[in-house]
Amino acid sequence: MILIFSDNNDRTTIEVIRWLAALNKDFILVNDDEFFDIKVDQKRFFLQSQKNSFFIDDIQSVWYRRGGLFFKRYQYSNNSIKIYMNETQHWLEDYILKTLESKRHINKQSNSHVNKLLVLEYAQNVGLNVPEYFLAENTDEIIPGKTITKAITGNASLDNISENKDGMLYTSIIDKKEKESFFISFFQEKIEKDFEIRTFYLNGECYSMAIISQNDDQTKTDFRKYNNEKPNRNIRYSLPKDIEVKIQKLMQILDLNCGSLDFIKSSDCYYFLEVNPVGQFANVAYHCNYPLFKKIADYL
Amino acid sequence: MKENFGEKHKLPLSFKHMEYCDHTSKRGDKKIIYILKSEKYQSNFYVREKPVKPLTRLL
Numbered sequence: 001m002i003l004i005f006s007d008n009n010d011r012t013t014i015e016v017i018r019w020l021a022a023l024n025k026d027f028i029l030v031n032d033d034e035f036f037d038i039k040v041d042q043k044r045f046f047l048q049s050q051k052n053s054f055f056i057d058d059i060q061s062v063w064y065r066r067g068g069l070f071f072k073r074y075q076y077s078n079n080s081i082k083i084y085m086n087e088t089q090h091w092l093e094d095y096i097l098k099t100l101e102s103k104r105h106i107n108k109q110s111n112s113h114v115n116k117l118l119v120l121e122y123a124q125n126v127g128l129n130v131p132e133y134f135l136a137e138n139t140d141e142i143i144p145g146k147t148i149t150k151a152i153t154g155n156a157s158l159d160n161i162s163e164n165k166d167g168m169l170y171t172s173i174i175d176k177k178e179k180e181s182f183f184i185s186f187f188q189e190k191i192e193k194d195f196e197i198r199t200f201y202l203n204g205e206c207y208s209m210a211i212i213s214q215n216d217d218q219t220k221t222d223f224r225k226y227n228n229e230k231p232n233r234n235i236r237y238s239l240p241k242d243i244e245v246k247i248q249k250l251m252q253i254l255d256l257n258c259g260s261l262d263f264i265k266s267s268d269c270y271y272f273l274e275v276n277p278v279g280q281f282a283n284v285a286y287h288c289n290y291p292l293f294k295k296i297a298d299y300l
Numbered sequence: 301m302k303e304n305f306g307e308k309h310k311l312p313l314s315f316k317h318m319e320y321c322d323h324t325s326k327r328g329d330k331k332i333i334y335i336l337k338s339e340k341y342q343s344n345f346y347v348r349e350k351p352v353k354p355l356t357r358l359l
Contacts, residue, residue, distance in 0.1 A: 008343070013343075014341060014343060017341050017342070017343070018341075021340055021341070027342075028342070029341075029342040029343060031343075137310075139313075149312075149313050149314050149317070150314060151312070151314055158318075159323070160323050161305070161318075161320075162305075162320070164322060164323045165320045165321070165322065165323055166320065166321050166322070166323050167315075167318045167319070167320055168318065168319045168320075168321065169314045169315070169317070169318055170317070170319060172314065172317035174313070178313065178316075181310065182310050182311065182312060182313045182316075183309070183310040183311050183312045183313075184312065185312040185313040185314060186312075
């Protein structure tokens with residue numbers, strides 16, 4: 001039995017499930033709105049939510065696409081009992097999570113989010129080129145027009161930040177110095193790019209796509225400012241072997257066997273930007289005709 | 301920076317460059333949603349099937 005953790009509207013999950021159904025592989029899909037009771041039946045751990053129930057030892061492989069395994073916890077009113085029972089329940093949950101992570105898996109719940117700052121340090125350590133970056137609370141060290149700022153969070157959108165409006169923190173060029181200081185912000189050297197590369201990594205293999213975003217003013221600083229009228233051209237791309245070897249080293253350090261990596265190509269140099277373990281890769285599969293959904297279904 | 305969004309503490313500089321779009325609630329603002337449950341896919345989320353790229357190139 002294959003266990004899949006995802007959110008309720010992820011098209012990549014459905015695409016992989018199509019393949020699992022075609023390959024006659026049994027699976028359980030756990031959505032991020034499910035909460036599980038831990039039970040024991042005939043000496044075997046058993047998990048039960050409002051939608052799913054299964055024995056832990058029936059699970060052969062796990063795909064942490066998104067979301068995760070969340071538990072119901074019993075509350076106790078006596079404070080000493082509450083502390084004791086919280087710890088008891090914690091260790092049971094810990095056992096379940098670690099047991100599932102020890103099975104054949106694609107990514108893990110415990111490291112499905114990475115620290116962008118540490119990732120950049122590790123990337124430099126394995127020999128990848130990283131545009132010069134620093135953190136600052138003012139613009140004293142910034143060269144206007146040649147520096148960008150971007151979020152260090154995984155999610156760059158702020159839902160409903162003002163009346164019926166969502167906010168997006170895209171990568172933006174700093175074109176003038178600020179008089180006042182601000183909260184610690186991430187700055188990076190602006191690289192004049194030939195094009196961007198998005199690489200999907202799975203178990204040592206890289207599947208890359210070049211995104212020709214530099215010819216469009218709307219997408220040239222951040223291709224996620226999609227131009228729906230005239231979309232960027234996306235084509236298959238092969239990274240040099242030495243870059244792929246460095247990607248593999250980086251993913252091993254991060255203990256990830258799956259993820260999406262972003263690069264910029266500038267003349268002969270490939271600059272690493274970031275890695276996203278839960279990023280969307282459906283576009284890479286569609287545009288480049290890579291059989292990524294089947295690869296995942298085969299592995300599970 | 302929109303008067304710091306009314307916050308007492310400072311915000312990162314990227315907030316000054318924030319771009320806005322109409323709110324698209326992930327949960328949807330409609331009071332009723334129509335779903336079709338699939339036992340096979342264990343989901344009620346579907347995407348419209350598109351022809352794969354080689355097919356469109358053949359046209």
